[in-house]
Amino acid sequence: MTDPPTPTPTRARPVLLAGGLALAAAGVAVLAWGLASAAGLVGGGDDPAMDDTPRTVELQGGGTATTAAGAAPTAAYRLEPAGGRPVTVRLEVAADPAARNRGLMGRPKVPAGTGMVFLYPRDVSEAYWMKDTLVPLSIAFVAADGRVVSVAEMTPCAGDPCPTYAPAGPFRYAVELAAGAFAAAGVDTGDKVVPVDPAALPEPA
Numbered sequence: 001m002t003d004p005p006t007p008t009p010t011r012a013r014p015v016l017l018a019g020g021l022a023l024a025a026a027g028v029a030v031l032a033w034g035l036a037s038a039a040g041l042v043g044g045g046d047d048p049a050m051d052d053t054p055r056t057v058e059l060q061g062g063g064t065a066t067t068a069a070g071a072a073p074t075a076a077y078r079l080e081p082a083g084g085r086p087v088t089v090r091l092e093v094a095a096d097p098a099a100r101n102r103g104l105m106g107r108p109k110v111p112a113g114t115g116m117v118f119l120y121p122r123d124v125s126e127a128y129w130m131k132d133t134l135v136p137l138s139i140a141f142v143a144a145d146g147r148v149v150s151v152a153e154m155t156p157c158a159g160d161p162c163p164t165y166a167p168a169g170p171f172r173y174a175v176e177l178a179a180g181a182f183a184a185a186g187v188d189t190g191d192k193v194v195p196v197d198p199a200a201l202p203e204p205a
Contacts, residue, residue: 072099076196077117077175080146081186088196091117091175095204104176105132115177117195119204127166128174130157136179140187141167146194151182 072092079087090113094100100118104110115137128139133156141149150168157163167174168189175193187193195201 073202075117075200078192078194078196079182079185079187080192080194081188082191084186087185089113089115089177089181091115093117093119093202095119095202097205103133104135104137106134108134110135110137110176110178112178112181115175115181118174118176119201120172121204123170123172125167125170127164128152128154129162129164130154131160131162133157137176138179138182139165140175140177140182140193141169141171142173142175142193143170144172146192148187148189148191148193150189151187153179 072094074090074092077089077091079089092115094103094116100120103118104116123144130137133154136156137154138151139154140151143149149171152165154165182188
């Protein structure tokens with residue numbers, strides 16, 4: 001085996017110069033990244049407050065639901081009018097007393113195709129009201145088998161006493177959408193409002 005040829009000075013000098021410049025550029029880049037990170041301009045990948053991308057989370061009682069960092073979990077529900085075309089909506093899930101009591105209070109708007117589902121661990125006959133709710137809503141009281149017990153249109157109420165909206169019978173969950181949404185979908189008493197993936201729902205408390 002022969003020894004490799006020795007590079008001539010005219011070739012070695014540019015190679016060394018280019019290498020030095022590359023190292024200097026890398027050092028500047030590392031320093032800039034460190035300063036930006038300290039200033040909070042770049043995210044550390046494990047800081048949930050810096051990450052607002054949708055994700056799938058495990059829920060109490062099994063199953064999964066889509067949520068964003070700091071937001072309530074949501075689940076897809078299908079409105080199924082008799083003889084009509086099904087409509088799918090995306091609902092925030094209220095599955096404990098605090099979330100059910102808070103509901104959609106204080107919301108300046110409820111975009112079309114969104115709303116809230118109130119889950120209960122057993123059949124109830126609770127009436128709803130609109131205290132401190134800013135926008136009119138439509139509510140469907142739904143039995144455990146997905147059949148709509150009754151539907152009501154509710155108007156905002158800023159002071160006491162506020163009117164209450166009672167179901168026509170016991171229900172297992174209630175769904176609130178923007179005013180007129182159930183009528184627009186053709187859904188009324190006896191029709192169905194069901195979760196797309198029941199296993200994704202949390203166990204209500």
